[in-house]
Amino acid sequence: MILKPGREKSLLRRHPWVFSGAIDRLDGVPESGESVQVRASDGRFLAWAAYSPRSQIRARVWSFGESERPGKGMLRTRIERALALRRSLELVESTNAQRLVHAEADGLPGLVVDGYGDTLVIQVLSAGIERCRDDIADFLCELTGCAGIYERSDADVRELEGLPVRAGAIRGDAPPVPLEIVEHGIRYAVDVQGGQKTGFYLDQRDNRRRISELARGRDVLNCFCYTGGFSLSALAGGARSVVSVDSSGPALALARRNAALNGLDAPGTEWLEADVFRYLRDARTQGRSFDLIVLDPPKFAPTEKHAPAAARAYKDINLNALRLLRPGGLLATFSCSGGVSADLFQKIVAGAAADAGASATLRGRFQAAPDHPVLLEFPEGEYLKGLLLQRN
Numbered sequence: 001m002i003l004k005p006g007r008e009k010s011l012l013r014r015h016p017w018v019f020s021g022a023i024d025r026l027d028g029v030p031e032s033g034e035s036v037q038v039r040a041s042d043g044r045f046l047a048w049a050a051y052s053p054r055s056q057i058r059a060r061v062w063s064f065g066e067s068e069r070p071g072k073g074m075l076r077t078r079i080e081r082a083l084a085l086r087r088s089l090e091l092v093e094s095t096n097a098q099r100l101v102h103a104e105a106d107g108l109p110g111l112v113v114d115g116y117g118d119t120l121v122i123q124v125l126s127a128g129i130e131r132c133r134d135d136i137a138d139f140l141c142e143l144t145g146c147a148g149i150y151e152r153s154d155a156d157v158r159e160l161e162g163l164p165v166r167a168g169a170i171r172g173d174a175p176p177v178p179l180e181i182v183e184h185g186i187r188y189a190v191d192v193q194g195g196q197k198t199g200f201y202l203d204q205r206d207n208r209r210r211i212s213e214l215a216r217g218r219d220v221l222n223c224f225c226y227t228g229g230f231s232l233s234a235l236a237g238g239a240r241s242v243v244s245v246d247s248s249g250p251a252l253a254l255a256r257r258n259a260a261l262n263g264l265d266a267p268g269t270e271w272l273e274a275d276v277f278r279y280l281r282d283a284r285t286q287g288r289s290f291d292l293i294v295l296d297p298p299k300f301a302p303t304e305k306h307a308p309a310a311a312r313a314y315k316d317i318n319l320n321a322l323r324l325l326r327p328g329g330l331l332a333t334f335s336c337s338g339g340v341s342a343d344l345f346q347k348i349v350a351g352a353a354a355d356a357g358a359s360a361t362l363r364g365r366f367q368a369a370p371d372h373p374v375l376l377e378f379p380e381g382e383y384l385k386g387l388l389l390q391r392n
């Protein structure tokens, strides 16, 4: 694969994607997922990459050294390295569920592996990973000693890669539904077969704990609660009341079950199946107010192209949440959109506060838990960001 003149710059900075528009020509016709050499217009070697004929991200880099050839040896080493990093984080003290492989950040573009106890759940999200999926499954079994691997390759991004949707057990038996994990002392039932993503939002682990520390004595509103993570954390931390809102019935059913599992289904907990955009307006009409609000919406902007529409949606929920916040109240507001930078997100929230007529102090920032590492040369990987604000 030869790039157009000048289009080698991002690869020289070790950014791992080659967009279709940067390519001048191909040598031959590589198969989907095949490893190809990427060269500059002057013929200079740039990288080994996995070819993806359908995707706008036409190739994803395996390595930047000509002698570092992709293959089984590289796969095994990368998986070993990813597991060694997780061991060094010593998360076992706080949880038995963690992200074991985080795609580009672990040198395995398009591969996500989450470990829930001894069950692994994998997502294969690129043509390159699809091609070596069997080897990956074998290495994961060998290196983790897991009981089984369940595949959840049913994410929308597979379509962009021209790959069919697929889900099911690929090693061992299908895991129980739900299975149970523990995180910071809270038990969660997780549906790895039917839940969102691989079943649980592991990236918010430490932020859930932070909310637990802030919740004592507060009336809490948790918007986009999914299976109750922030709600249970707030209740465990001594919240006075918690209202939780989500549009997914199955997620709420599991959330209720999780509350019961932990003896946290006390009076004062409300679980509402509703659209958050509507709920925030209705709550204002009803004169409700809170002193801790969590906003953890789904990805409004998967790519930069969606940023303007996403900005409107973020502004709307932040503005209406701030209106429900009592003076001195806290707002923990998140964005998991790769297409919205931390800087842009802060500007949107500041605009929302101005329009709500609310002055707020920035008390802190949130990021993904450390088992979701971020490569400096790949800023898109820093998808989760959050602000902790206090209303003055």
Ligand code: SAH
Pocket (backbone or CB within 6 Å): 196, 200, 201, 204, 208, 224, 225, 226, 227, 228, 229, 230, 245, 246, 247, 248, 251, 274, 275, 276, 277, 296, 297, 298
């Ligand atoms: N905070 C959660 C994860 C949130 S994921 C945790 O810690 O586990 C985002 C959630 O938003 C999903 O559960 C999804 O069902 C819900 N959702 C998406 N759009 C919504 C809307 N318009 N109103 C209410 N919930 C919505």
